[in-house]
Amino acid sequence: MAGLRWFASVAMQLLMILCLVRRSSSQCRFGAVLVNGVNGSTCLCDQGNYGDAAACLPCPKGTYKSEVGTARCRDCPLFSDSEKASISPNNCSCITGYTKISGECFRCLAPDNCAKIVSTREKIGVCGNCSLYFQYNDSGLHVDVGAADYQETLGGEKFCYCTYLDLSNRYLAKLGPSVFSKMRFLERLDLFGNYLASISATAFSNLPYLKQLYLQGNKMRYLPPGLFNNLTSLEGVYLDQNSLIVLEPDVFSGLDNLKTIYLESNNLEEISSSQFQNLGQLQTLEISYNYMVNCLDLPNVTVFQTGCSSP
Structure with a gap:
């Protein structure tokens, strides 16, 4: 069995x-x-x-x-x-020595592989996608890659393809001509919280992809004519908490993609609705806490304004 x-x-x-x-x-x-x-x-x-x-x-x-x-x-x-x-x-x-931008690989112009370089000095400014650091002295802005003991001005030839540059709260007092001209892939530039009183009219030249520009919390009284020329991709500009007295009539001319403008907490006494009527994409305009009397008439724009009276 x-x-x-x-x-x-x-x-x-x-x-x-x-x-x-x-x-x-x-x-x-x-x-x-x-x-x-x-x-x-x-x-x-x-x-x-x-x-x-x-x-x-x-x-x-x-x-x-x-x-x-x-x-x-x-x-x-x-x-x-x-x-x-x-x-x-x-x-x-x-591959090593290249960085990806919009799905394509571009040569990183800093020595070796800029994405791997670590600075041994104080981090003064940060290039968001390349981990480069900057110093500022009397002769201007410099890139510091530390490991190679190499320096070059931001307008120099040897620079990586940054898309985001943070230079906020760095005690900067002025920006010279074409200082960012070799950083043409920038999409965001943070300069808020400095002491900027003087900006060259060509400081932002050759930045065709710049979308966000943060300049709030500085000491500017005037914007030089043509400051925003050729910033055709610009979607937001932040100029609040400065000392602006007047805006040139065509200061925002040609910025067809501009959606947001912040001008609050300045010393502006007069702004015309005509300065914004040709901005077809504009959605938000913040102009509170200025010295303007008349309210702006922009039917398709959300306008934040205090202390004004309708004509």
Whole structure:
């Protein structure tokens, strides 16, 4: 009786093994997936793998494949690399010495790989996507990359592609001509909380991608004519808590993407609605706590204004 039970147990195990073998033979090979179609199921190479159902191989380094099927692996964008079997261009990272901007890899003009350089000195300013630090002295702004003991003015040729530069609360008193001219990929520039009383009319030249400009909390009484010329991508400008007395009639001319203007807590006595009527994207205008008498008439703009009376 015991012998029969043993034989039955062995037979059951053999049957289970046979079922597993048959089942595995009907499944797809490594790197492929079973896809249901009109004419039944078929095996196709999975994402990150190429070839046919008979032999699916992982995409080599520097390539990727997002689709399921017989498509080939695609090369990563120029100056980028990826691990084997990558499934998306997002898996492609810039190689050493390059930084990603809007999905493309650009050469970082600082020595070595600017994204890895660490400053050994006081962090005076921060280049957001490149981790560079700055010093300010009587001769102007300088970049300090520390490890290479290298300095160059912000307007110099050797500078990385920063998109965000923070120079707030740094005791800056003036900005010279074209000081940011080699930083053309800037999207945000923070200069608030300084002592800026003098800004060159060309200080912000060659910044076609700048979207946000923070100048609040400084000492400016006037804005030089043409200060915002060519800032065609500008969406927000913050000039509150300065000492502005007057605005030039065309100070915001040509800023077709401007959505937000802050001018509160200045010494402005007169502003005309006509200065803002050609700003088709303008949504918010903050002009509270000035010395203006007449309220502005801008039907499509949210205007914050105190101490005024309607004409």
